[in-house]
Amino acid sequence: MLSPWLEVDGVEQLLTSWSTATGLDLVRLGTTADAEDIKDTAIAQPLIVALSLLAFAELRKRVDIPDDAPVAGHSVGELTAAAIAGVLSPDDAVALAAVRGAAMAEACALEPTGMAAVMGGEAEELLARLSDYGLTPANRNGAGQTVAAGSLTALGKLADDRPAGTKVVMLKVAGAFHTEYMRTARVALAERAKSITVQDPVRPLLSNADGAVVTSGADMLDRLVAQVTKPVRWDLCMDTLAECGVTTTAELPPAGPLTGLVKRQLKDVVTTPLACKTPADLDKIVAAVAE
Numbered sequence: 001m002l003s004p005w006l007e008v009d010g011v012e013q014l015l016t017s018w019s020t021a022t023g024l025d026l027v028r029l030g031t032t033a034d035a036e037d038i039k040d041t042a043i044a045q046p047l048i049v050a051l052s053l054l055a056f057a058e059l060r061k062r063v064d065i066p067d068d069a070p071v072a073g074h075s076v077g078e079l080t081a082a083a084i085a086g087v088l089s090p091d092d093a094v095a096l097a098a099v100r101g102a103a104m105a106e107a108c109a110l111e112p113t114g115m116a117a118v119m120g121g122e123a124e125e126l127l128a129r130l131s132d133y134g135l136t137p138a139n140r141n142g143a144g145q146t147v148a149a150g151s152l153t154a155l156g157k158l159a160d161d162r163p164a165g166t167k168v169v170m171l172k173v174a175g176a177f178h179t180e181y182m183r184t185a186r187v188a189l190a191e192r193a194k195s196i197t198v199q200d201p202v203r204p205l206l207s208n209a210d211g212a213v214v215t216s217g218a219d220m221l222d223r224l225v226a227q228v229t230k231p232v233r234w235d236l237c238m239d240t241l242a243e244c245g246v247t248t249t250a251e252l253p254p255a256g257p258l259t260g261l262v263k264r265q266l267k268d269v270v271t272t273p274l275a276c277k278t279p280a281d282l283d284k285i286v287a288a289v290a291e
Contacts, residue, residue: 001030001051001253001254001277002015002026002027002030002031002047002051003030003031004278004279004280005051005054005055005058005253005278005279006027006031007279008054008058008279011054011058012027014054014057015027015030015050015054017091018046018050018091018094018095021091021094021095021098022046022094022095022098023098024043024046024047024098026046026047026050029043029047030047030050030051039172040105040174041101041104041105041108041173041174041177042098042101042102042104042105043101044101045076045097045098045100045101045104046094046095046097046098046101048076048077048080048097048254049076049077049079049080049083049093049094049097050094050097051252051253051254052077052080052252052253053080053083053084053090053093053094055252055253055276055279055282056080056084056252057090058279058282059250059276059282059285059286062282062286063285063286063289063290064289065203065289066289067202067203068203068204069203069204070203070204070205070206070213070240070241070244070246071084071085071203071204071205071206072205072206072208072237072240072241073208074139074208074232074234074237074257074258075139075177075178075208075227075232076097076100076101077252077258078207078208078223078224078227079093079096079097079100079224080093080252081205081206082201082205082220082221082224084203085201085202085203085204085205085220086199086200086201086202086203087198087199087200087201087205087217087220087221088196088198088221092196095192096189096192096193096196096224099188099189099192100185100189100228102188103184103185103188103189103228104174104175104177104182104185104228105174106184106185106188107175107181107182107183107184107185108174108175108176108181109175110181110184111151111175111181112151112152113149113150113151113152113175113176113179113181114149114150114152114155114170114171114173114175114176115138115139115147115148115149115155115170115171115173115175115176115177116147116148116149116155116158116159116168116169116170116171117145117146117147117148117168117169117171118145118146118147118148118158118162118166118167118168119144119145119166119167119169120144120165120166120167121144121162121163121164121165121166122163122165123146125163125164126146126163126166127146129158129161129162129163130148130158133150133154133157133158134150134151134154135148135149135150135154135155135158136148136149136150136176136178136179136180136231137231138176138177138178138179138231138232139178139231139232139234140231140232140233140234140235140236141232141234141235141261142234142235142238142261142264142265143235143260143261143264143265144264145261147171148168149176149177149178149179149181150176150179150181151176155170177228178227178228178229178230178231178232179229180229182228182229183229185228185229186225186226186228186229189224189225189228190225193221193224193225196221198217198218198220198221199217200215200216200217201214201215201217201220204244205220206237206240206241207220207223207237208223208227208230208232208233208234208237209223209226209227209230209233210233210236211233211235211236211237211238211239211240212240213240234258234261235265238261238262238265238266241262241266241269241270242266242269246266246269246270247269247270247271247272248270248271248272248273248274248288248289249262249266249270249272249273249274250274250276250285250288251273251274251275251276252276253276253277253278254277255275255276255277255281256275256277259273259274259275272288274288
């Protein structure tokens with residue numbers, strides 16, 4: 001996924017710097033590594049944040065992003081969003097993603113846990129069923145999609161006894177992200193956060209915790225630490241985007257899933273949902289901003 005971006009001036013140099021800081025060969029991992037390598041959350045998280053920030057840096061060279069344009073990220077994407085809003089430096093965002101990914105991978109190894117996407121059905125009935133099985137609605141993504149997380153045994157029970165009208169799909173992830181199973185990762189992230197200097201956001205920055213616009217850099221850093229054990233409320237983030245009057249969205253790479261959610265939940269609000277996967281896709285975003 002990094003290959004086309006390496007042709008952009010300055011990208012390889014920046015990736016080399018971030019590779020040194022994280023102890024990971026991000027260039028190799030984003031180009032020639034196999035699926036087994038990059039599905040490791042310790043690898044995937046810094047790689048995703050690095051790619052997203054590279055794309056945004058190139059976008060800013062091509063067009064002025066309005067100061068009142070809201071920014072939001074899903075899960076680890078919150079680190080990217082915080083950097084775009086000026087709360088974190090890009091270097092700190094990538095470094096924090098590496099700590100976050102490694103700590104969450106270690107937490108996943110402690111107990112056999114996982115996640116499953118649940119589509120359709122009645123929300124209240126689903127939440128009640130998850131509670132019955134000791135599962136957490138770790139991602140409430142909106143558009144009829146909830147991701148349940150917890151022990152593999154409980155997830156198996158959910159798949160065998162799913163609520164009427166739902167479809168359950170096990171996800172290929174290392175463990176139960178955004179639950180109390182990640183409490184050791186929260187401790188590690190809190191320790192690393194002590195060495196980070198933050199600034200207040202320079203644009204509206206949405207929080208996964210509740211969809212609220214965060215105005216304090218210190219508050220956002222606290223939220224980023226806490227979020228590893230709390231559910232992602234992307235549904236509320238989309239509600240806030242609608243309240244802000246957003247009509248165009250641009251999802252940074254690796255893109256696709258969030259744009260799909262926006263298309264389904266905000267179809268009457270967002271007329272131009274864009275997903276950026278390669279440098280060529282930036283032209284569409286530039287044109288949309290110019291309009």
